[in-house]
Amino acid sequence: AGYPGIGRDATPDEVKAWDIDVRPDFKGLPPGSGSVAKGQDVWESKCASCHGVFGEANSVFNPLVGGTTAEDIRTGRVAALRRNDYPGRTTLMKVPTVSTLWDYIHRAMPWNAPKSLTVDEVYAATAYLLNLADVVPSDFTLSDKNIAEVQQRMPNRNGMASAHAMWPGGGLPGSQPKPDVQGSNCMKDCPVEAKVTSLLPEFALGANGNLAEQNRLVGPQRGIDTRAPAAR
Amino acid sequence: AGYPGIGRDATPDEVKAWDIDVRPDFKGLPPGSGSVAKGQDVWESKCASCHGVFGEANSVFNPLVGGTTAEDIRTGRVAALRRNDYPGRTTLMKVPTVSTLWDYIHRAMPWNAPKSLTVDEVYAATAYLLNLADVVPSDFTLSDKNIAEVQQRMPNRNGMASAHAMWPGGGLPGSQPKPDVQGSNCMKDCPVEAKVTSLLPEFALGANGNLAEQNRLVGPQRGIDTRAPAAR
Amino acid sequence: AAAVGGAALAAQPAGKGDPAILELPEHSRGLGQPVALEGYGKPSKHEANVQRRRSPGLTQTTQASVSFAPLQSLFGIVTPSGLHFERHHQGWWDIDPSRHRLMINGMVKASKVFTMDELMRLPSVSRFHFIECGANTGMEWGNVAVPTCQYTHGMLSCSEFTGVPLVTLLEMAGADFKKGRFLLAEGADGSSMTRTIPMSLVESGEVLVAYGQNGEMLRPEQGYPLRLVVPGVQGVSWVKYLRRIEVGDQPYGTKDESVHYVDLLPDGTHRQYTSIQECKSVVTTPSGGQMLLDKGFYSISGLAWSGRGKVTRVDVSVDGGRNWREARLQGPVMSKCLTRFSLDWDWDGKPALVQSRATDETGYVQPSYRELRAVRGTRSIYHNNAIQSWMVEESGEVKNVQLG
Amino acid sequence: AAAVGGAALAAQPAGKGDPAILELPEHSRGLGQPVALEGYGKPSKHEANVQRRRSPGLTQTTQASVSFAPLQSLFGIVTPSGLHFERHHQGWWDIDPSRHRLMINGMVKASKVFTMDELMRLPSVSRFHFIECGANTGMEWGNVAVPTCQYTHGMLSCSEFTGVPLVTLLEMAGADFKKGRFLLAEGADGSSMTRTIPMSLVESGEVLVAYGQNGEMLRPEQGYPLRLVVPGVQGVSWVKYLRRIEVGDQPYGTKDESVHYVDLLPDGTHRQYTSIQECKSVVTTPSGGQMLLDKGFYSISGLAWSGRGKVTRVDVSVDGGRNWREARLQGPVMSKCLTRFSLDWDWDGKPALVQSRATDETGYVQPSYRELRAVRGTRSIYHNNAIQSWMVEESGEVKNVQLG
């Protein structure tokens, strides 16, 4: 439109090669299937090295499963998320939509060889993960036909809210015109306690390296020398 | 004034060390002297390697002297500057003020060892240059006492104008409020001859290197391959 | 730790004066380096401390990780491209631009493909915008975690971006602007990052398919040769190595808007599609980990920004928020762009608590930790825009603190 | 030389489509590089052609010489600091900032010395300004001399400069503003460059003692750690490695305002103290030495600037100045700063003569060569602000031309 010579129509094969996203309503999901058992094979050969054999993560990565209960599967709300003392948040505790897992494994995993899985392998790996979280039984085969039913068992499927003012233009369920938080514009004798309630212990000041080496050598100030006293 | 703790008074020695400029009225000129003969020694040992024994420049540098006449010394206007066909413009053809030569040699020459000359050496080198241009005789000794008289013989001392609008704030002799040139704002059927009168010959397109290598590899265009046809 | 570093002070001249003046330095007495010694130059060797840095232990890998911009050492509003913060999910690439393509598909009359040559022929705009990671200051939700503003606020940068308004390309493809209220933006790297983008922002002409940054092409770490620029919205939506835009009628629920970049509230729900970076500010001079050299005059200086438009006002307190003074705003003040502020301060050598508080053109005022936590708790991770406090000790040392 | 490069065009898909789409590239299928691989990053390897360059034969040495910024490859208004043009008279240095001093003397109550620490504590401002060498386009006074806009106009750059208004320091020293209408600015390098600066510009607060450029410290090639910024005035007055400011009551007649940077008129007089860079513009896309890839749509784009204030208008002609259309100006339009302009153009494949013509807020209109030469002749060397013409040939090649 008004820009002669620029751009061309995409071919159907080109769109197919790149249009790989899968939406929460499963638009974009290719047909296929994979069992938990096959998923275990995929997992152990291609995923476990980073995520641990049971998705619990090895010493390095965040755990993918854990923290969800049968009750959560029933309610669609992960109860542990309400607790301030719960140690960490696994993927299965947060993810509301099974499409998200499928889409992400398909596009980005294994991390060092993304897009190397077949469609059936993606179904299988997803099934395995869901089984680890007791969302599906051990003899389950996940497919494009039954995935909508699986969605109804996602532990945190009702855990998301869009009742806020941070989506530009609004248009999401419950979206708010006004920000939820508002500061005060008090200028004089404001009712605050100017008392320090949190600061780093002296020994932790150097956890990010010697700050003297992280500031310019001229200017209004220098960086603090945070090496251990002996090294100064 | 209002910035406690910032800045301090300079000591007299500090000001002396750095305040080396010499103005056209000779403010800043330190007492001293140097003869043309001594100047020749300085010149031959410290200047001639770049500027040539007679200031005519070797193959590399612009000539410092040449192009001025006894008549110019009388009038204070270098006549050759009026000629369109005169090959180049030497320093002595342009410089209106002898202070400029003294100041610049003192602060910046020799180019690879600036500020290494003694005050008397600067007088001497200046005297030698002036003698090459016949501004002073061969037996002359330039000093702070007689430099004002020498100024009265500078070939281009009357050759400068400040009757223009390009000095912000005005305040110079003859300074103009309005620019000397003004373009036209004609928009349609403007009275111009859109005829090419100057362009580079094809063989000269590559004088600045292969232009294909001086443009980005993507974008609305490429650089032209200006290598010799055989090399393409 | 250390006391005020007397050695760093201006040498008061003993005797005749300062040797740095009386003894002419080598550079006043010699011939320097030639032009074009570097066809592409770099900073002074004396600036080697000014680097982007990782925060040890923050991430488990270096390719799904962050490097922070050294805000404590920057001036004005432009971030030098070499110091732009980094956030990658599957590492960065230096892609051959002649083989890069952009596809438009979904609810369009005709799916389209563009080469870089073609995109760069279209009418472009250049605009100054900040980019902030939604997780910036995330480590500080519960308590103080890191020592300097590089680590508290350094997932923030600001550049002049050049590109084609995305709306132009959507018009060329015949997009259904009525039904297609949600776009998917997708990258070409291993993560093929996907994020849902609101059509409203695109229609206003603000969202750019950008190739330029600070006068040159995007840096590889920032998505060379093509990146989506979504002013005011968290960095993760500024998809790098942009390969595809899909027009759709509902959000896409991608991993980085369903599992990450979701904000946990006290009631255990996660807010999804929280995109806007709300009004925020930070004092960068003086700031945590620094040491003032002396009592006397200082110019308190920092940065303010808002994802909703222009910053209209910044107040500064040196007593922990009891009293405030209005700071000077440095022009030009631009929408969804960093704004530099400053305020004169004569430090009397007593302990001080330095804070800044920004207001934007919608009237939104940056909240205190107390105000923010009252609504959002302490576990949100994302979108921490609370007022930052720095404690200046008598020794001149500056510490990161939170106030009760 | 060459014909339109068909190979460079978007591969129209044969069969199923473009292999660059159908065969997923390595970067879509692998893990990329880690964060902070470079603490200070650099451009893509594919951008290696975008360099500042010398013009062979222009100067006799490489330390009293020039390198030109690659304007043909830049976007927006900010010049990446690594590509900033260079003009040195005695080479460049990388000076230790902790030993650098600034002295104020002359007609002041008390001569003063400042360290960098002290200068950086004072209230600063950050402003976007262009810097242009007075000799920019100087080779073209008589006839066409060089092939590309890098060489015709590349002694031009634009940055966000940060520093202390010089007037602040003069006030601290108790300068005689009434009698002291001329300042001397002096550098610390071998040339110890000296230039006379008008007090009027200083009083307006415009002249800065600058240490910052595009968010970081000045680059060594641009005078690290301290440079005078004199907006609107030719680059030679922006004294690098600034060590001293003297307040005086008459101009100083220094070498670079008596022997160079003086403008020769037809009558044989030289204009002295010609400082302001008058209103000027240049089309950078398309420009000399380039080759358009195809007929069709192009966005003609370029830069306009004026040493007297803001650019208010740019007109573009594609028929050698017979007819003009008003171009779009890219915001923010700032005083004594580059302004990017653009205009849609549908190239029909026939020869064209592309020009731009800028107007500033004083009403001054950029002149044609004919208009400029009528007053100033062809030997002036400095301050050539004539309208630039590029000839687009049928082949797509663009040539530097001058018109009759």
Ligand code: HEC
């Ligand atoms: C080489 C290491 C590695 C391998 C092998 C690997 N992953 Fe991952 N995985 C990661 C990393 C790192 C992330 C986080 C990426 C990010 O930050 O965006 C991740 C993220 C994930 C996530 C999203 C978790 C979350 O909460 O964001 C899922 C699901 C996942 N991987 C599944 C798999 C599956 C299935 C496989 C095998 C087919 C696999 N991974 C193989 C390293 C790996």
Ligand code: HEC
């Ligand atoms: C190593 C080479 C070299 C040496 C030795 C040298 N010069 Fe120079 N001279 C130069 C260069 C190069 C310039 C131009 C500098 C510039 O571009 O600002 C110059 C400029 C000058 C100028 C100004 C010319 C003009 O038109 O701008 C004078 C006068 C001068 N030199 C005198 C001297 C004297 C006197 C000596 C010895 C005491 C000397 N030079 C030694 C290289 C040299």
Ligand SMILES: [Ca+2]
């Ligand atoms: Ca085409």
Ligand SMILES: [Ca+2]
């Ligand atoms: Ca799709």
Ligand SMILES: [Ca+2]
């Ligand atoms: Ca002091």
Ligand SMILES: [Ca+2]
């Ligand atoms: Ca003096």
Ligand SMILES: [Ca+2]
């Ligand atoms: Ca914390």
Ligand SMILES: [Ca+2]
């Ligand atoms: Ca010429």
Ligand SMILES: [Co+2]
């Ligand atoms: Co992020």
Ligand SMILES: [Co+2]
């Ligand atoms: Co110059």
